[in-house]
Amino acid sequence: MSEMDLKEKDASNKILSLVSHKLKTPLSIINGYSEAILSQAGKEKFSPFTSKALEEINKQGSKMAELVDKWLNYNKISAMKPVDLKKTDINLKTLVKECASRAIAKDDDTTPTVPTAEPAAKRGTYIEIDCSERLSVHADKEILKAMLEEMLDNAIKFNNKMEKIIKLQCANHGNTVSISVRDYGAGIRPQDVNRIFDPFYQVDDYFTGQINGWGLGLPMLKNGAELHGGTVNVVSDRGLGSIFTVTLPIQ
Ligand SMILES: Nc1ncnc2c1ncn2[C@@H]1O[C@H](COP(=O)(O)OP(=O)(O)OP(=O)(O)O)[C@@H](O)[C@H]1O
Ligand SMILES: [Mg+2]
The missing domain is CATH 3.30.565.10 (Histidine kinase-like ATPase, C-terminal domain)
Incomplete structure (x- = not known):
């Protein structure tokens, strides 16, 4: 790989990593609050629509957090050299x-x-x-x-x-x-x-x-x-x- 390629790779890894970190904070707030509301005692006082909406927000938020972690992990590993291994x-x-x-x-x-149509399955x-x-x-x-x-x-x-x-x-x-x-x-x-x-x-x-x-x-x-x-x-x-x-x- 040429010096130019290495510089480009380094810069794009930095951008990816920065974007991922910027996404992590708002995501953990969305997930934390939706979880806290869902686990509140008396959850049943929400309408079925509100409960469903909260569950979906929490599910999609967790999925997104998983995607961000995967992205971060990929970037971390692809930037590593054998000497960096612990x-x-x-x-x-x-x-x-x-x-x-x-x-x-x-x-x-x-x-x-x-x-399932076959309960025994x-x-x-x-x-x-x-x-x-x-x-x-x-x-x-x-x-x-x-x-x-x-x-x-x-x-x-x-x-x-x-x-x-x-x-x-x-x-x-x-x-x-x-x-x-x-x-x-x-x-x-x-x-x-x-x-x-x-x-x-x-x-x-x-x-x-x-x-x-x-x-x-x-x-x-x-x-x-x-x-x-x-x-x-x-x-x-x-x-x-x-x-x-x-x-x-x-x-
Ligand atoms: N065990 C498997 N059986 C069938 N297809 C597979 C299997 N593992 C990987 N693939 C195919 O290879 C593609 C690339 O796999 P990879 O793990 O890189 O991505 P992904 O699982 O789709 O997403 P990510 O790993 O980022 O969550 C998958 O989208 C899938 O089409
Ligand atoms: Mg995969």
Whole structure:
């Protein structure tokens, strides 16, 4: 990259980050007040319209706050160099369990309670973890956590099955470890696979009509892996689901 390109990249990162910070304060006020009003005792004195409106303001405000955080995190990681990493020894099983619980809790919060025609149908997200207790990796914990959460978030989000099964597997390959997340959801067509790591690229949505997010999660995943001297690999096809695998040096 030339000096000019680097300067431009630096300036645009600064602008993005400034805009995001400017959005954070008003958003936390909108979210804080709407939450406080909603949780007030005697909420039932509001008309159904007012309650609905408050809930919607709070829901959309939280979504927006999540978008701003994602944007900030993407900018932070894309501006980092390997020397900026705060590496420690991380036990993988503990970390993957923590991320899996978070992903499920987040999914419960956002899953609409759509009445189902088949009451017996199982509804839910199940993350099966296969990871040895003693496996560890020398990495930046915050970044690794963001990477894992991104893979799980996508595995849940691009999946319209009633019962979502996700397999999270860690493996030791001597000098490297791999962490893979497998889902049986939407999958990705071969012509899109190479483009999903481009910033802001999202494949046309075909089941919800609107994709929540920026298209910044996978570029962040790739940046995070490369900062550690690692790689990201994807095997996927439409209708069959996807396997995203991150491979990182153990040390
Ligand atoms: N597990 C998956 N199954 C199917 N499609 C996926 C999966 N993961 C990513 N994709 C496709 O790749 C695109 C880019 O993914 P990415 O995580 O970068 O963005 P996003 O999830 O849409 O938004 P963001 O991560 O910013 O919230 C997605 O919009 C989706 O079309
Ligand atoms: Mg994503």
